[in-house]
Amino acid sequence: MSAISRACRSAPRVLLRQCASRFATVSAPVSASLPVSRLSRRTYATALDTANLLKKSGSQGAYKAIPKRFWESANVQTTEDGHQINLGTRPVKTSSGNPLVVPHNKTALAHLIVQEWATLPNLQIKPHSLPLTSIAARAIDIQKMPTQAEVDDVRNAICKALLPYVDTDTMLIFAPSHEYDGRLRAEQEERYRPIIEWAETHLFNGNKLSYMDGDKGLTGNPQTEEIRNLALEYMLGLSHWELTAFERAVLGGKSFLGGIKLVRKELTTSELAELVSLENIHQMRRWGEVEDSHDVDWADLRRQLGSAAVLLITD
Known part of the structure; x- marks a missing residue:
């Protein structure tokens, strides 16, 4: 255990419990009375690799905090160009940097996009989270090409x-x-x-x-x-x-x-x-x-x- 202890010694304290837990999981089938030298090489290497990864993860912990929403409400703002989707006072942008503005005759689409953002709990956006936003942005980016x-x-x-x-x-x-x-x-x-x-x-x-x-x-x-x-x-x-x-x-x-x-x-x-x-x-x-x-x-x-x-x- 001394080699694993040395590997974990300089890791953040908040992660030592995770390291110990992971090692206990991978080494559970092995009798506690056996010396380290008789542990399987694969089990020993797995625990040591885990310790090294935890050490490299930094003092802030292994898991990054999920960014919180920066807006209180999503809304539709009707402009000369169409229905613009805003998060608070900020317009939603497409991947190409265009404001997310849908045509005037697509009012239902605009309000359904707002609903997507209104129900989004945080900024951990997954591919399935915003299907309407993504498809509308695709059409807008094609339309807004420079030439x-x-x-x-x-x-x-x-x-x-x-x-x-x-x-x-x-x-x-x-x-x-x-x-x-x-x-x-x-x-x-x-x-x-x-x-x-x-x-x-x-x-x-x-x-x-x-x-x-x-x-x-x-x-x-x-x-x-x-x-x-x-x-x-x-x-x-x-x-x-x-x-x-x-x-x-x-x-x-x-x-x-x-x-x-x-x-x-x-x-x-x-x-x-x-x-x-x-x-x-x-x-x-x-x-x-x-x-x-x-x-x-x-x-x-x-x-x-x-x-x-x-x-x-x-x-």
Whole structure:
């Protein structure tokens, strides 16, 4: 124990208890009567490394205090440019330094963003904490690019990243007919096929979409060049706000067709989330739900699709 004691001696006093606790945990299986020389090398090294880490952490302790909120209330300030989101008297800024100002016709979005900040307990912001703030900031930063050429570059990059989803769309992959006693394939045919046929008629000029048939094995389903060009044309025709919502919907649901339907407000968040999760739903019906896995994934999917849907709401 003398070597570990020397390692811990110069560590902050407030951390010595943590060091001792950690050592007790890792060395618990070893009899207390055994000398240090007979401890396993891995156990001894683990305790020694812990002591060294605690020593390097500084006199303020191993854990940094979480910054507290600096505002008492969040609010909406209507300006000539739109609805500005403030924390107290300070405007919220995007990652590019632009004030978070949403258009006048997106009053609901502005107040829902305020609600996000009003319920934020501290400044320990996690990726899922501010979905509406992040997606609105994304649209604003695209719109506020210094030059039109830069705006076009960003939009083209988004379209290029989303175009492969035309080939791998969730709604273009059909399960084998024998799986889940045929129930999954039957539901896919019932719910995916009308959307596919609608897209072929109204978006792809009558061109037939290729789809993966599980009865024929795992084969790719690349679309024709004409379909890809029409898909690109569709994306470039969207406004900045629509393209931002479409981007999140496609990335969240892994469905190009689903993203189109959400932007057109022809599917609700719940409907789209269920459509792109049909296989998982059938798995859970048969095998049950895995706690802290299926439920977390479902909540995250609805959060992403929901923020995209809210971005599209207008007065």
